[in-house]
Structures are given as C-alpha cells and as structure tokens.
Amino acid sequence: MFYTEAGQFSGHYRADRRLFRLRQDRYALYALLLFAFAVVPAIGSDYWLNAILIPFLVLSLAGLGLNLLTGYAGQLSLGSAAFMAVGAFATYNLALRVPGLPLLVGIALGGVFAAAASVLFGLPSLRIKGFYLLVSTLAAQFFVQWLFTKVSWFSNDSASGVITAPPLRIAGHDLSNPAGRYLLTLGFVVALTLLARNVVKSELGRNWMAVRDMDTAAAVIGIPLARTKLLAFALSGFILGVAGALWAFTYLGTVEPHGFDLSRSFQVLFIIIIGGLGSIAGNFLGAAFIVLLPIGLSLLSGLLPPGVIDAGQLENLQKIVFGLLIIGFLIKEPEGLARLWQQLRERARVWPLRY
C-alpha cells in the first residue's frame, strides 16, 4: 500500500537500468543519506560515532570489498585483512613521504596499492580453483603481516611497526574530531557503494556472476576469464585498501600490523556470510550485526548478577554464539540478512493484502 509501484513505467531503457528503479526506493535513499550526512553528526554522541558508527561503516566497506570477490565473482579469500593492511600502510607512507599530498588522494592511492597487491595474489586464480585458491590468499595474509613487521621502513622505523594517522585535513578543514572522522568515512563508503552497485549491474558484474556460477561454462560462452577474475581482485583490493586506511586512521588512529591478522579476515568473511553473499545491502546489515552483537552480549551479561560470567567466559560465549549463528544462517537462510530484508520489502509491497 505504501510501497505501490503502480504507474511507475520505464519509458526508456535508461530509466530501466537506473540504480533504484522505484521512486520509493530513491526517496528512501535520499532520506537516508540526508539523515546520515546532516542529522547524525549533529545528534550523535562521541561514543556512538567513535565506537559504533565508524567501525560499522568501515567494516561494511570491507565486507563490500570481499563480497565483490567472493559473493559476486566466487573467488574464496581469507586474505582480506592483508589488503586492508596494504591500504593502511601505503596511505601512511604516502602521507609521510610525499609532502603536500591531499588526504583524499592519499587514501585513494592506498587503495590502488592494495589493488595491485590483490591482483598479484589473485594471479594464481587463473590456474587454480576453489579451495586450492585459499592458499594464495592465506599466503598474502601471512606474507603481508610478516613484511610490515620485519621491514621497519614501512612504519618509518617505529618500534613494533606501529603507525599513526596522518593529519586528517581536507582543504583546511580539520576532520580529527569524531563528527569529522565520521563524515570522512561516510563519504568514502557512500561513493564506493554507489560505484560497486553500478559495477555489479554492468556487464562486468554479470560476467562475475557467470564465473561464480561455473567458470568453465562462462569461458565457453566467451567471457574472458583472466580479465574478469583479475578485475574482481583489483576492485575488491581497492575497496579493502580504502577500508583498511579508514580503519587505521579514522577509527583506531594508531595501528600495528598485528591489527590486520587472520581473525580480521575471518571477521570480514563472517560479515558477508551473515549479511548475504552476493548482495550490496547485506554488507551493511552484516556489519551492523557484527558490531552490535558483542555490545549486546556484554550488556546482557551485565544484567546477570556479578561474578556469574567473567570476561574470559564472555569471550568464549561470544565465540560460541558467533559460530552457532554462522551455522544457523547457512542452514536456515544461506542468503543471509539481505534475504530477510528482501522478504520484508516484498511483504510491504502488497500489504495489507497477502499477495
């Protein structure tokens, strides 16, 4: 009833191809963007911005990067954190060694470096498939972490490889307060999400899905496998690199190579499993879930009388709950939270009728 599409006809192919075909979707998006850009920085407390919204946005972006590679192009990866690290360290070094480089350019170039690393470790995907590909991305994960720890040039000879954020200034505006960092992150997330959404609707995106569903068949109908797979690695690496730079500089402020270890890769993978493989909106739902669940669990355990659950047990409990959720989602709803959201929308379209 509120969501009726009656009377909305596409008069032109271009209208049919636009990102959000329904008027309601567009208005909802505009409203959401307005809210996120104008209202949230004004009303959000520092705790909300720092501890919830910024990590949520960055993790959504990281999920988006991995989802393009795994969810759309079907290349399994356990090395997301490595490419995030490349992005963060490249941005740091660019800011350090290229005087006068604007911050936005620095972060984008960090993404380019991560894309290059991702393509390099994606090259074996042309020869090996499926689980065997895990070895390549895991090699990336361990090698990159080792490289940034061992070669102190990357962290400007600081002890234990810790890097700190470059000054967050854009055109003279200081963005180092929570609202500024939030807006910087949000800007990148919105821009890259729109880019990704466009790409997956393009020919390239359809090629990715064909390769995912069966790459031999895709090759048979004339899809250039090498280019398609490597482009997936490149774009995924770029987005992960930007996410890494944002994670290091707008969320944490200082970071060491250990901050991008294998468990971070798993975290990103869990985001896309819970959110939904092969979905753009799913990354945001999954990231929200991953950020809020630990907070919710610790709040719940705070309700219990003190001493029943200590911090160590809480961590174990969190692991068990995560694991059970992963298995549960895979069994009940393999397409994740995005699918639930989709069903809700379908219901809203015809409400109050059943169909």
Place this chain on the structure above:
Amino acid sequence: MDFFLEVLTGGLLAGVMYSLVAIGFVLIYKASGVFNFAQGAMVLFAALTFVSLVERGVPFWGAFALTLAAMVALALLIERAVLRPLVNRSPITLFMATLGLSYVIEGAAQALWGAQVHGLDLGIADEPLELGGMLLSQFDLFAAGTAALLVALLSFLFNRTRLGLSLRAVADDALGALAVGIRLPRIWAVVWAVAGFVGLVAGLLWGARLGVQFSLSLVVLKALPVLIIGGFTSMTGAIVGGLIVGAGEKLAEVYLGPLVGGGIENWFPYALALLFLLVRPAGLFGERAIERV
C-alpha cells in the same frame, strides 16, 4: 653436508607432525566432500579434554578412552546438527559451516576447561639422540613412529574391513553408494569419529610439544599447505606433503631465513604450496576434477 642432512632429517620428522593433522582433513574430505576447517579445533578440543581429565586424576588410558568417547559423541552431534541439514549444498557453504563449527568447538572447549596453558607429558624425553652421526630429536622419532602406526591402522581399516569398503564406496561415488544401500549419514558419523581419533593423536603429540593451549587450533594453518601440496583426496599425499613442507620449512629457515631477517615459517609453506600448485593445480596426488558444462 652433515649439517644439511641433519637439518633435512629434522625437517622431515617435523613434517610428519603436520601430516598427522592433514590426515584428519583427508579422511573427511574424501568421504563427505567437506573441507573441514574445524580439524584444528578438534585437535584442541581433544587435547584439552585429555589433559583436563589427566589433571583430575584419571589414568592415561582411561582419559584416552573417555576423550575418544567425547570425540565420537562430537562426531555424531556434528553429523546430526550440521551435515544433515546442509546436505547437497555447495562445498563453499559447507566450508563456511565448518568455520562456524571451529568457533563453536574452540569456544566450548575453553569455556569447559578454561583457557590456561596445560603441560602435557607423554613420558618421552625431548632429548637429542645420536643416530649415524646425526643429532635427532627423540620426540620427533616417536611422533614419526606413531604416525606410521596410525597410517598402517587406517589403511587396514580402509582396505581390509567391511566398513572400509563402504567408506571407499562413499568416497568414490556417494550417490552410487546410497543406491546399493550404504547408509550415508552413518558413514559420515564414522568418518568424523575417525577424524576425531586422528585429531586426538595429533593433539597429544602437538600438545606435548607446544603445551595444550589455544594456539593448538592454529596447527590447522600449518596443515593447510601440506594438504594442498599433497592433494585433498590422498592420504599418501598428506604424508608426502607433510615431509615436503617440513623439510622445505627447516631448510628455508636455516639457509634463507638469515638473509631476510627470519620469522618466515608463517608464510613460507604457503609460498611453497603455491609453487607446487602452479605446476599441479590439484596437488601431487589429488584427483583432477573433470568439468562438464
């Protein structure tokens, strides 16, 4: 030259320890097509349960039997709660389910038995032994012997028993096996239980070496390149892969490590595995998949 041989032999023996973990993978992958990331968690669970029982005064073999029973119960539970609902799903889905499973098992093991480091003494001195002019670790020799015994036991099970026949039938063609009346769920439970047993043996040996603690579940990351070099479907592959990784890792550590500043043991096996894969994309002994459109 002597030094080279000593390093090589030490590496080969250490590689057997990796093979032990990899064998558990191969068993499960062959019979149910599941890439079981939770094998490391099972190793941790088994070792932690065993040590905690021993610390509570249960004698060695009693603890062994009880832990084995726990592993079988775990296998039955996994078959019922994870594998059965996920039947006919894509291999990637099953892999991710085992990722979730590894979280559950790790969390449960530590919630149950605590997260502190336990020492485990199997009564074998970890002293070097001189053999033919080379210094070899006594413990490594014992581990290699155990692995050989285990492999002999498993090949007997697979090749000489009725159960092994049905296991091989399922590995060959699950649908065909189902058609001749083999109960697939039961076979899966058996295979996971056997993998649990292998995990227990691996857990005891690794636990005696490293101490029983959380990092034990990370041996899965050591076993992965082994598995990939050998191929997912071959037990021989797991052994050979383990030897290659063990020897390669030790040699690289001694000869290459000083050049680049050391600490390369985390990623070197993976680089090695990549090299092998570029030549043989399904591992040394893996079955090459035939794809039809």
